[in-house]
Amino acid sequence: MSNRFCLSVCFFTVLIFLTLPSLQGKAEVWNEPRGSGELEELTVPDRGALYGVVFDEKGLPLPGANVYLDTGRHGVQTDAGGRFIFSGIDPGEHELVVSYLGYGKASRSLILGPQSRYVEIHMEATDLMLDEVVVSEAGNLLPVRGRSLETRLVDRRFIEENPGTTLMQSLAALPGINSMDIGSGISKPVIRGMSHNRVVFAENGIKQEGHQWGSDHGLEVDQYSVERLEIIKGPAALIYGSDAIGGAINIRPPSVPSGNSFRTETLLTGRSNNSLAALSQMAEYSREGRFLRLRFSAQDYADYTVPADSFTYNNWIIPVKNGILANTSGRDVSMTLSAGARGNWGVTSVTASSFRQDAGFFPGSHGLPDASALENYTYSRTPSYPKQKIGHFKLISNTSLFMPGGWLDIDIGYQLNHRRELNKPHVHGAGPLPDHDLELELVLHTVSSGIRYNFNLDGDKRLLAGFDGRWQENTKGGYGFLLPDYHEHGLGAFSVLNWQGRDDMSFEAGIRADWSVVDISAHYEEVWTDSNTISHYRERSPEFDTSFFNFTANAGVSWDAGDDLELRMNIGSSYRTPNAIELSANGIHHGSFRHEMGDTTLNTERAYQLDLGMVVEKERLRLVISPFLSYFSNYLFLRPSGNFSFLPGAGQIYIFSQTRAIHLGGEVYAAYSLTNELELSVTGEFIWAEDLRENFPLPFIPPPAVKSDLSYSPPLLPWPEADLRFSLSVRSVAGQSRVARNEPETAAYTLFNAGFTASLPAGRSNIRLGLFVQNLFDKRYKNHLSFYRRLELPEPGRNVVVTLGIPVEIRE
Template sequence: MLVFAQEKQTYTVKGKVVDESGEPLPASILVHELGKGTAASLDGTFSIKGLNPGSYHLHITHIGYKSLTKTINLESEDLELNFTMVETAITLQSLTIEANPFKNGPIEQSQTIEVVDRDFIEKNNSGTFSNALEKLPGISTINTGVGISKPVIRGMSFNRIMVNDRGIKQEGQQWGADHGLEIDPFDVDRVEIVKGPASLIYGSDGMSGVINISPAPLPEEGTIQGHLINSYRTNNNMRSHSAMVEGNENDFVFKARVTLQDFQDYRVPADRFVYAGFELPVYDNRLKNTAGKERHFSFMAGLRKDWGKSTLTISQFNQTAGIFTGAVGIPNSYNLRHNGSYSNIEYPRQDNMHLKVISNTNIQLNKNWLEIDLGYQRNNRLEESLPHIHGVGPTPEGNLALALFLDTYTANVRFNYHINQDHQSIIGFQSSWMENHFGGFEFLLPDFQSLSSGLFYFHEYRWKENFIVNAGLRLDGAMHDIQAHYQPVYDNSLNPTGETTQRNPDINRNFLNLSGSTGLSWIIDEKNNFKLNLGSSYRIPTPIELATNGVHHGNFRHEVGDANLNSERSFQADLNYTYSKENFLVGFSPFISYFDGYIYLAPTGRFSTLPAAGTLWEYRQNNAFFSGAELKLQWVLFKSFKATMAAEYVYNYNLDSGLPLPLTPPASLISGLEWTVPAGFSRFFKNGYIYLEYRQVATQERVDRNERITDGYGLLEAGLGWEIPVGKQDWKLQISGQNLLDTFYYNHLSRYRLLNLPEQGKNININLKIPFSIK
């Protein structure tokens, strides 16, 4: 097949890029499917040679101008194109959206999507990938200390959010609030957040949204380059170092990265806290045993040819992180006392490893494209603690309280069928096999095997040039085979009695579900765009929801599953309206959802009979209602001075109990001012900026039964950055400060909120990026 493709006549796409006044622009032109492109010369002309007959998507970008996307068809001759780019001061318009399955750009997509790039992530570096996304409306995080965080979209998280890394769904025991997202924050170049029902294309876990982590465009032919990033955070003395090198030799491409992070116990603006009516100390304003270290690497190699491209990526995430000493067992003054080092990682702690092997291949078949993504993942999660705290004596497992070993095999195949200029279709198949084993002297999740597969059809129709509609159907099936577990019983002297108690029965469940969605994008004029997306999707209950019966120490509670849970069904509507012009942009995104059989973890108000277990929480299933909205605004008040605002609100309601659902993020508003240093201001202060930001978070009074109310708070942040010419390269220096007023506050979604522990105090972050070029 590939030989046949290479024997075909190839063609050239050439043309010119100018601004509205006709002046040439040295813009970048990228052929998305091939990951190849070129930069226009100073006179605006460009040429891309060696293209087979077929359909392609071109992306034209240039700093300070609204990005363009053009669908082209090469059939029997070379193609000459002329592009006119419109100047804009709005940064959101300079990013091309790819989350549309047809890669058609921002105006055709019918869903609400946020896009961020490498610059945004570096500017908002918070130590974890999830925390860097909190600046976006509708995105929040569930945190356990500093190094452990997971994303929340529109008030939903866990198995209702799908995280795709290079087209493969990340599987890492994401059902746990204390289970962070095992993603190297320095190894992310581009992120697309799809809000609302996205289950049709991506699978049932995309019920509330999808986070797509996309690789950067492949390096240009004949180049070898890279960068070094070093950063330091003052609050917990976090030291981060990341080195990357990439290159392209005769269409053989490669990229490698190594990241090291070390951090100490973090500081809080308090010297004591109250737990169960007792006042306990926080020595030296540091939370004991919240230090950690991380070691990550990734390597990609592949080919880029005229028939398409194929890459293989191997990555491994390694993290050892302490859990606050009072999180397991009853905290007291003795076990909170400082032991002489803020860097020690003592018990209890997490030791996590996530290995991924991902193959991505795009093959051109005439005007159509075949995409194949294959993946293998190994997730090892070890939770270590002292046995006597858990009410057991010396065990063969030593200090290994809980071990979870998850193997996942994934295969995704999509055929993008270009019917004509007005009609496009995708037929896709997805399948995954998961096998979980556990160890340690504690029990939480049993051994299980799970098989899931889905088949979908998606169609897009351009009814008019400014009116695009889409619709699709998806059929999914899944099987859970969960093994029973019998736990040893210990006497009052912590010795095994030889007896066992059943913690969960054998569970064999099969599920079959049909889902569908439809949407439209109406480009009213060049300034107004209206989008509507409707969907009915489902989510099958996970093994943890069906079979858990143990102490989840990271959440400070005893969690119990229900083997009789059924699939939850959602009916969702998502609207997006955007008004934009050269110096002003406003976007409004309301949403509404009804869930039939919504599965959630709820506090019972009863105490567990297990040692050091705290309260008892149960997985329940009730009908629920969600609604809310996001508002974003960018306004360039005058040249180089910009005001921004991002607001979000989530309202939910348990239709059976008449109460709100637990762990609902409070309403928040981020307001910011940013001054961009004018070009030519100083040759030692290139591309400089200074910003000031204030986040106001409302009191969360809408809580579930036995859930605490959390007071509102305000946080001040500021930063600056600029590029310094050093030789032939520009070094980038960024300095930012979070919680500059050292505010004492509780994060409603933090797992340490249950212990009345405040969040981090003042934090200064210094980041230096040093690019280099070998060839």
């Protein structure tokens, strides 16, 4: 069914592309100078130049903007293509200032090496569009200026410099971000120790709806399609609504192509540890303000290897033959098609994407580890049972229309998450053996929409006001039971005011109200006296409906306290509504093998959060300190009751309970340029969290960690435009002994990684090459956040990664 559906959607998308020209007859072609012929070719010298493009809030190059270097010493105006160039610049610290009538002023310190440097200046950058200006630089790890919550932009280059089998494994290189892995190919996002339903993942402003509450559920996203994304740490509830407690990750749409061009990009990746091979191919055609982009990505990986030949679980010694972890192979296939147009009325795009994953689970992660299941196992690239097959289809439409004093954003999205878990049936009890292998099937349909009006009240004040709505339906199948059928829908309204105060202070304050309804269907399971007779039906989940009303407010300030110091503070509240499992479960969770019991009287989980931030940017030193403190008035968790389940195979009953809790910590990032070519950076993170009622630590809290990076970027003399980077990193992770009840403690470990990246100019683009060795010394260690930690499984051993990116661009 989904094949035909995908086809019809692709057809629909192409149709939109073809009919768009008639809609945008008045469209202005941006790159043709207003009344003055063709854009001339700019010549950039190899050394001593600072050049770039200034874009407006819609990503259109901004002609006529004033660009100053070092306050008045050099000043130029951007040309018709929004371009500017300064040449003969000495290496060292420089200040770049961009101003344009109606956009205010942006200033930014840059440290230039001897080679020419390209910068892109966006006079708008984010979906929130609260920041005046974002100067984005490749590899810049500093938070976006002028935000009261710490926000970082990550680009393709960062992902390529920190390669992983999943997107989250790359992002985990950022301070305060972790990846919760289920083997090598499935990862969940963790921001400041908050995961599952406590973080939001969105694409183009549309929140991704999979089964994020599930411990073995990963993020369904094609990592190769991500060109840039933003990460907000702290309460992002104003814009994202429920669940944005730890923060939000929002994939930003790829930059809109400029001019008439045809572009392709080929990305190739190989990983030794799980014998991964990946290909991602993009092709983009753009003409007269319209574009069509297609990306196909596939990756296939075998079982991964661990530096161990056995592990111990419950006194059993379980062998790991040749260090190969059985049934951890998988395959992802993704396709993304987007089409859009822009003109003097605004910009619109439609993106259809499909992500399919077929990934194995280590036998014993469903149930209990058992040596007998591993005896006959042979190394494979194709997962056998237990495994999951995931399909995530998305159709997203994003439109921004210029309106008096601002612009209007209209986002509409439809998502279908189809999850199937396949396992050989087994019976604990008297019933007959199911005659199929479909253990669990969940089909989740979500329609979401958002309308936001972003406008200037007067020169210094901006208001963002919006509504969003969501409708969701879940249906289940399979012989197992995890989650009942349910419907959920909700409406939200919010308003955020941003104003510029005195002394370079910018303030932000907002309110949001949400209303949501959950309607859960009852589920009864058969209780058998023998394999032929059903004695009665037992209620696993009651018929139940409830509604939640939530109100939240947020206020923050960021202060540009001088050329080299920025301070920020934010006080806010975020929340999440209990999900259907937490409200109604009653039975054994087949993944954790625990008897979990829901509670229909649960309230919305609410956190009150204080976030501080300090950024120091001196000539050679960059320092970011970001402490946070959260108080939960009713933190929702699975509390062990001590009382045994009557159900076969299960231990004690775990009850979804609420408690007061505290969650605090922070991150430190410091980078120091020893010379123009040599940089040392240190990242530290720390989290402390406790249930205030019983004084137990909260579960899944990442241990303190310190990562040091030394990078060397030498000039390649015969080829000065080439960009080379050698890096060596040491990551020391402390042990985690502050654990929740029945959560295992994890020992400390230190890992070494080495990397080399090169960016070599070829035609209009740069060919990128990467070579990395992860876990250089093949260290045996356990990751506290790993899904397989519970099974005492060690993490992957040494891994050699090779990446290659070949872009080609043809312009008319």
